[in-house]
Every structure is written in structure tokens, then in C-alpha cells.
Amino acid sequence: MEKRLIQLSVNGDEYDVVITPNQTLLEVLRENLELTGAKEGCGEGACGTCTVLLDGKPVRSCLTLAVEAQAKQIETVEGLASDGELHPVQKAFIEHGAIQCGFCSPAMILTTKAFLEENPKPSEGEVRRAISGVVCRCTGYAKIVAAMMATAGEL
Amino acid sequence: MAEHTLVGHRVPRIDSLDKATGQARYTADLTLPRMLYGKVLRSPYAHARILNIDASRAERLRGVKAVVTGRDTAGVRWGVFPYTRDQQLLTGDKVRYIGEDVAAVAAEDEEIAVEALELIEVDYEVLPAVFGPLEAMQEGAPQIHDHAENNINIHVPIEVGDVEKGFKKSYHVREDRFVDSEYTYCQTEPYAVLVNCDLSGNLEIWTPNASPHTKAKALSNLLEMPLTKVKVRRICTGGAFGGRSDIFPGEFIAALMALKAARPVKLVYTREESFTSVRQAHSMIVDLKTGVRRDGTFLANEIKVIMDGGAYSSTGPIATSVPFLVWEETYRLPNVRFNGYRVYTNKPVRGMYRCHGRAFLGGLGMQLDMIAEELGIDPVEMRLRNALRTGDTQATGSKITSCGLSEALQQAAEKSGWKEKRGKLPFGKGIGMGANGMMVGFPMGIRGGSSAMMKFNEDGGATLISGVVDTGSGNDSMIVQIAADVLGLKMEDVNLVSADSEITPLDQGAYSQAAAFVSANAAMAAAIDAREQILNIASDMLDATVEELDLRDGFVYKKERPERNIWMGKAIRKALMDDTPIMGRGSYMPKIDQTREWVSNPKGQQAGTFSFGAVVAEVEVDAETGQVRVSNVTGAHDCGFAINPMAVEGQLEGSVASGGVGATLLEEHYWDGGQMLNASMLEYKVPLSVDMPHITPIIVESMDPEGPFGAKEAGLWGSMNMFQAIGNAIYDAVGVWIKDFPITPDKVLAALEERNKD
Numbered sequence: 001m002e003k004r005l006i007q008l009s010v011n012g013d014e015y016d017v018v019i020t021p022n023q024t025l026l027e028v029l030r031e032n033l034e035l036t037g038a039k040e041g042c043g044e045g046a047c048g049t050c051t052v053l054l055d056g057k058p059v060r061s062c063l064t065l066a067v068e069a070q071a072k073q074i075e076t077v078e079g080l081a082s083d084g085e086l087h088p089v090q091k092a093f094i095e096h097g098a099i100q101c102g103f104c105s106p107a108m109i110l111t112t113k114a115f116l117e118e119n120p121k122p123s124e125g126e127v128r129r130a131i132s133g134v135v136c137r138c139t140g141y142a143k144i145v146a147a148m149m150a151t152a153g154e155l
Numbered sequence: 156m157a158e159h160t161l162v163g164h165r166v167p168r169i170d171s172l173d174k175a176t177g178q179a180r181y182t183a184d185l186t187l188p189r190m191l192y193g194k195v196l197r198s199p200y201a202h203a204r205i206l207n208i209d210a211s212r213a214e215r216l217r218g219v220k221a222v223v224t225g226r227d228t229a230g231v232r233w234g235v236f237p238y239t240r241d242q243q244l245l246t247g248d249k250v251r252y253i254g255e256d257v258a259a260v261a262a263e264d265e266e267i268a269v270e271a272l273e274l275i276e277v278d279y280e281v282l283p284a285v286f287g288p289l290e291a292m293q294e295g296a297p298q299i300h301d302h303a304e305n306n307i308n309i310h311v312p313i314e315v316g317d318v319e320k321g322f323k324k325s326y327h328v329r330e331d332r333f334v335d336s337e338y339t340y341c342q343t344e345p346y347a348v349l350v351n352c353d354l355s356g357n358l359e360i361w362t363p364n365a366s367p368h369t370k371a372k373a374l375s376n377l378l379e380m381p382l383t384k385v386k387v388r389r390i391c392t393g394g395a396f397g398g399r400s401d402i403f404p405g406e407f408i409a410a411l412m413a414l415k416a417a418r419p420v421k422l423v424y425t426r427e428e429s430f431t432s433v434r435q436a437h438s439m440i441v442d443l444k445t446g447v448r449r450d451g452t453f454l455a456n457e458i459k460v461i462m463d464g465g466a467y468s469s470t471g472p473i474a475t476s477v478p479f480l481v482w483e484e485t486y487r488l489p490n491v492r493f494n495g496y497r498v499y500t501n502k503p504v505r506g507m508y509r510c511h512g513r514a515f516l517g518g519l520g521m522q523l524d525m526i527a528e529e530l531g532i533d534p535v536e537m538r539l540r541n542a543l544r545t546g547d548t549q550a551t552g553s554k555i556t557s558c559g560l561s562e563a564l565q566q567a568a569e570k571s572g573w574k575e576k577r578g579k580l581p582f583g584k585g586i587g588m589g590a591n592g593m594m595v596g597f598p599m600g601i602r603g604g605s606s607a608m609m610k611f612n613e614d615g616g617a618t619l620i621s622g623v624v625d626t627g628s629g630n631d632s633m634i635v636q637i638a639a640d641v642l643g644l645k646m647e648d649v650n651l652v653s654a655d656s657e658i659t660p661l662d663q664g665a666y667s668q669a670a671a672f673v674s675a676n677a678a679m680a681a682a683i684d685a686r687e688q689i690l691n692i693a694s695d696m697l698d699a700t701v702e703e704l705d706l707r708d709g710f711v712y713k714k715e716r717p718e719r720n721i722w723m724g725k726a727i728r729k730a731l732m733d734d735t736p737i738m739g740r741g742s743y744m745p746k747i748d749q750t751r752e753w754v755s756n757p758k759g760q761q762a763g764t765f766s767f768g769a770v771v772a773e774v775e776v777d778a779e780t781g782q783v784r785v786s787n788v789t790g791a792h793d794c795g796f797a798i799n800p801m802a803v804e805g806q807l808e809g810s811v812a813s814g815g816v817g818a819t820l821l822e823e824h825y826w827d828g829g830q831m832l833n834a835s836m837l838e839y840k841v842p843l844s845v846d847m848p849h850i851t852p853i854i855v856e857s858m859d860p861e862g863p864f865g866a867k868e869a870g871l872w873g874s875m876n877m878f879q880a881i882g883n884a885i886y887d888a889v890g891v892w893i894k895d896f897p898i899t900p901d902k903v904l905a906a907l908e909e910r911n912k913d
Contacts, residue, residue, distance in 0.1 A: 030184070036180070036181075036184035037176075037177025039181070039183075039343075039344070039393075040183065041343045041344070041345065041426070042345075042835070042836040042837075043425065043426060044837060045837075046835070046836035047343060077177035078176070078177045078178075086175070097168065097171075097802060097805055099170075100394075100809065101391070101395075101626065101627025102179050102393070103181065103343040103393030103627075105174045128844040129845060131844045132843045132844050133843075135343060136812075136844075137340075137809070137812070138627050138628075138809045140807075140812035140847055140850065141843075141847050142804075142805075143804075143808065145844065
């Protein structure tokens, strides 16, 4: 397949990337840009561990072509902390013990950030629905929900 | 030691910062210079002889750097035990399940590797296959392995006391059959491996694992290379639950290709391959006969189980035994007979799982409730009357040195409002209990213990070196917390080097629930050894006896006069000048009967200690749709002592998902013969955040005399007793017993219909 040069904006930085048009955003982030925080858990949009933010909205980067992400702001977990200061959601996940194996954590944290920015005062049910697209096999979601509720209103 | 500044406190885990920021590295995240990409050709047949493999066209494809088949192996068979060596990890003569590894390619990129697979020609002679254990045991069934008549892989017979007499003397006897289907770990991280090979033939291996030392030893055997050349490196593991313990074809095949190409090779499985070609959990058929006295205490138990083991042994002897052992670790069983059979079929290979034996332990705990009802005894009371206690000896001979089972039963009942709810909730709502004991470690020979070291920097910081491995449950953080506490340091002042088979000392690994009891005991001993050396040096410097001194916040001080103190770094520097550098050394081997063996000698002390737990589940059953929703879970667990209560609670919460909502209500595989129909996360349903109940964890601390600070284990809190709690709660809600796991809506509806007919 013919290669193509595209521009991507990731975590506020601009990148020129040579890709093939069939490359997913997940592949380009992980392989071309070496941003491996987004994970491939299933490759078919079911597990949600590949979640990144596209113009502030969570998307499955394994189902998104890299060419679709041009001219949009891409946010990955690597871009959350700024000036050495963790994002409040990252802090809450750490302090509440919401991270076990950590494979789903980048996706959970990004999904939480996007959700809480839109919904500063959610109910527990709304919080649970917000992360229902990301699979966690370790935590039973309890401490993730607790971390989310504790951060609500802070963003 | 002064009061604890760290152990017993809720502290953030040391690994969580890297995991929250995307810096934590998992195997698939790694790349090495000149790395090749591997792909595996898998069998499309459940049972076939391989007549010929022609890989010449694949070898000639541009960009292909290595092709391997069974001909490239030393032909060594893998097995966890000397008597279970039945699997050639890259098969030579025969395939025994759909998805088995037949050949593999390493190429410059993944597309080339996929293209090359299509160029490999394999001539198969298809053989008759068998897909269920009962059929496989029948005369005339296709024989899957030459050595195994009637396809019986493992038979564990255990008999204690006089079972026939026990039944004769019983006031009440009940027989039931429970069954379940296959399910899978489905860790969020798919299987992956990266192997680096240098010009001297040294191998470095990164792969999600529950024991770097076990992987390294097995690979050194299989590759016929010395252990000094096979180095399994530390890497984050995206969940294990028992499914990362064994040795898998992937690491062997990647190593073969790296050696052949003399370049690094990365092999990342698709989710489908992770379902079919690593490990799954057993299905089983369980026959239970139980005799009790009038007061509900057990007089005789007869248990026969037939497990579908799939094509190879894996951890077969352990898997065949564990559910029975869990039962004998819970209750007093004066007369008991167990016959466990693990049977070969032409299905993927089954291993140990955190929620192993749902028909077995779910069945036993539900039958207990049935008997309780028939005798008019409250199910909590019936459990209390049979519960093991400190000082008791289990059926096969293990002494119980600390036991909080009765307390766990009582607390779970009390905090869940059992008395107010049981039998009193409106139709459709119910409450039920489950309970179990759990071995903390088991006999593993020289690999059953752990050792650790501590070294110190001239600035007062320390490094703990341990073979412990953290598959996600917090073992790394736990031992740093302990070492820092013993030495009066902050957790961030203690670096950890762990889970590297070359650099770190031998450890049993993160299975058998032994990390807190064994690995942490070794780490604690190393820290105590270092502490004593520091206090010795400091006693000269402070003109005090060792007994008069203590350590806190990086200082050695006199307990009576804290203003008399020195910075710990000073003592460390003085030790270096005196040519007596401070090096902590510690080890721990649990006090078990090393002659105990799973099949040939299943008696004697099995584990260093045992944990105990009880859970109460509340459910809502929709009688129109058959849908079961778990609304509340209250779980009490005797973990000995909670080193980090926050991490301990996380284990129950995870178990309510995997053992409760997942294994009890949702998870199973569908088949067309040997072809798995739902090897995908779209079709294999796991619990989501919206499926989960409210969970109340209760920590019971029995303070084990041998455990570090009294700790035992928490990893299996709830995972093996949720089945019974939910099964019993469904009965309380709608009055039907579902004896087939998972308890899906169709089964609930069928049972309700059946009952309405009567």
C-alpha cells in the first residue's frame, strides 16, 4: 500500500508521520510515535483499553484510522501530567487504589477525565455507565468508581 | 520495633504512578533494534497426524528471517511434573486441538509474517476426535495420547476414615450432580513474548508471567541450554489469575526463532489466540453424596469429579485436586472419599484458574444449603457447626495454626443483615452465603521458598532484591512497604529489583497464594538482618546497646533520648569504611511436608498456613426474563493481617467480578466440536462496571504465628465461594436450585417453568 505523509497533533505536539492509509490510530501512536500508554486488548473495539481522546471525546483508537485523526487534538495518557504535576484523575486513581495490573488504567483515566469535564456532579450510576466501555479484570471497578466520585467537581 | 508507620496502613502502591502515567511497560510495548515480528501457524483440525510440512516457499519470501517447525526442536516434551510431560510445545507428529502450534515465522514486519504463513504447506491425516470427557472415557473412543488409556490423564484418589460406615450412621444423606462449562481468564493483556538473542547465545525473555524462575528453568530444559544463558526479565503483567503460571508454546517458539535468526523476535497473540492457544479453565461434572448427623455436622462425604482437561496435562494434578482441598480446608470431614479424574479431549488446554471449580465448590456449598433446609437449620449455623478451627487437623493431615473462619461467617452474616433478610425478602429477592478455606502455598520442592537481599547506598537509600513477581495484585509494593517499615524508611527510599531470573534470588512465584506468606517473609527477614547490622554499627557511634536503639525517618536514635541520634547514612558509610558493608540477607521456606505429592501421596502438611473467608450475596431475579442481578456483596476474609488494607480490599472486589458476576452468571465458551465459537471479547461476556454490585469488604485478622506481621493471603478472597453464595441467593429469591454453571437466564427460566409444572 502506498505510504502517505500526514500531520498529527498529539498532546499538544505536532508530528509529521509517514503511514499507510490502513494504519489505525492505535498502531501509529504505539509504533510510529512510541506512545505505548494506549493498549491493544482485543483489536475489535470491545475491551476499550485502546481509548484515547479525540477533541476531548473518548474513542477506540483501534477502530479509528490515523488519517481520520488529522486536524484533531489527540490526547493520550502520556500527556495528562503537566509541569511534573499529575492530573487530578491520575492522583485520585493512585490514592484510592484504583490500579491493579494497570493495563486498563490509561483508558479508564482518560475516559474519566472526559466524562467529569462534561459532568461535574454525576451520580454513581452515571459514573458506572461512563466507564462501562472499558473492561477491567482486576478491580471489580469498585475503587475506580470511588476514585471517580472523589474527583467529581474538581476538574 | 516501635509501632508501625507503614504496615497495616492504607498506602498507595509503588507501581501505580508508572501505571497512571502510561510509563509502565508491558511486553507488547517493547521494541529492540532489528526486532523481527513472529506469527504462528495453527492447526485447523482438532485431531490429525502431520504427514509433512513444506515451508520452503515461506523461507524464500522476501523479509522472512526464520521459519520453525517441530523439526527445529530437540523434541523435549513439556510437563509441570515429571509424570505429565506430554506436550511438545511445537508439535512434531500430531495436532490435538484446533489452534495448536504447528509452525512459525519471524519476518521484518507482521504483514510479511502473515503472508509467509499462507505459504507453508502442511499435509494432515485427519483423525477421529472427541470433545467431551464422558465420551472420551468410553471404550473405543479415539485415543489422544498413546500412554493414556480411556484418555484418563490424571486420577487423584483420596480416602480418609470409613466412608461406608459414615453413611450408614448418617441421619440424612443427599446426592446431587452439578456441572459447568469452560471459561477463560481473559486477562486484559493478551499473551505476548519478546526474546532477545546475543552473539554468545544468551537469551533474554520478556513475557507476562507469574514466575520468572519457573519460566527460565523450563525453557533451559526445553532448549537444552544452561540456566545461566536463559534470562527472564522483569516486565509488567496485565493480569494473571492463574493463567500465566505454566509454560506456553509462544515463549519456546519465539526463543527458537530468535536463536535461528540471531535477532530479537516479538510475538504478540491476537485476542482469539489468547483464548484458544494459551490456557482456559476446566469444565467439570461433579457427583456429591453427603451424609450428616441430625445436627447438620458432616459424617460422610463422597465426591467424584470428571474434569475436561483438553489436549495436554498443564497443571493437571493441581487442578484435579484443588477444589477438593479447598473443601477439606473449610470444614471438618471425618470420613471422606474423593476421586478426581482429569480427562484428555481434543479441546484447548486447561489450567488452574482463580475461579476454578465452580460446579465443584458451588455445588458443595449449595448442597450444604439444601441439607440445612431439609434439617431446618440456618445455613450460617450449619457452616459454623462444621467449620474448622485453630488447632484442628484437616482430612488429609494439615494442621491449622490460625483460623478466623467462624469470625468471618459471623461478621459476614451480621453486616449483611442476614437474620433480617434470609427467607424474609419478597419473591424475586434473595440472600445466600458461601465460605471457603484456602491453602497458602503448596509443596513445590526447591522452588517452594523465597530469598531476598538488601543493599544500601551511601546516601541512606536502600535496594531490596527479591524474586517476587507482581502480576497486578500488589506484591512489589507489599514487600517494599514491609522493608521500609522494618528499617524506618519511607517507601520511596527503598528501590525494588524483582522478578528477574538472572539477578534476583529464587522465589516460588505469584501462585498458590504464597507471595504474602513466603516472599514477604523472606523480604522481611532480609530487612531485619540489615536493621540489626545498622543498629550494631550505630551502637558504637551512639555509645548505646542495640536494644536501646530504634530506626525512624532515616535516623538511628536512642528510644529513651531521641535527641541522641545519627543519620542512617552515617552508619552505612562507617560500615563501608570498616569493610563490613551492610548487606541484608533473608529467606523463608514454609513448614510443609515435602514428601506430600498431588497424586502418589496426597497426605501430610500441605501448606504453611491457610486463609478463610465467607461471603454473602444478595440478588434480584427477574422471573419474566430469568435475568439475575447481584445487588450487594458482603465479604469477610481472614487474611491473617492486612499489610495494606486498601490492596487487600481490592482483591475481594476483583473476585466479586471474576468469581461472582463473571464465573457464576456470565462466562462460558460455546463450541462446534472442537471449534470455539466465541473466542472474542465481543462474544465472551465479562462483567462491566454497570454489572457490579455494591461491595462491603470486612477484614478479619487472625494474626498467623508464622506470617509476616501475621499475614497470610488475600488474593483468593471471594473468588472460590461467590458461586455458592449466588446460587443459594437465587434459591432464596425464587425457590429453584440451578445446578449448571454459569447460571444464565435460560437456565433460570427453565427451572422456574419446571417448578411451575409440579
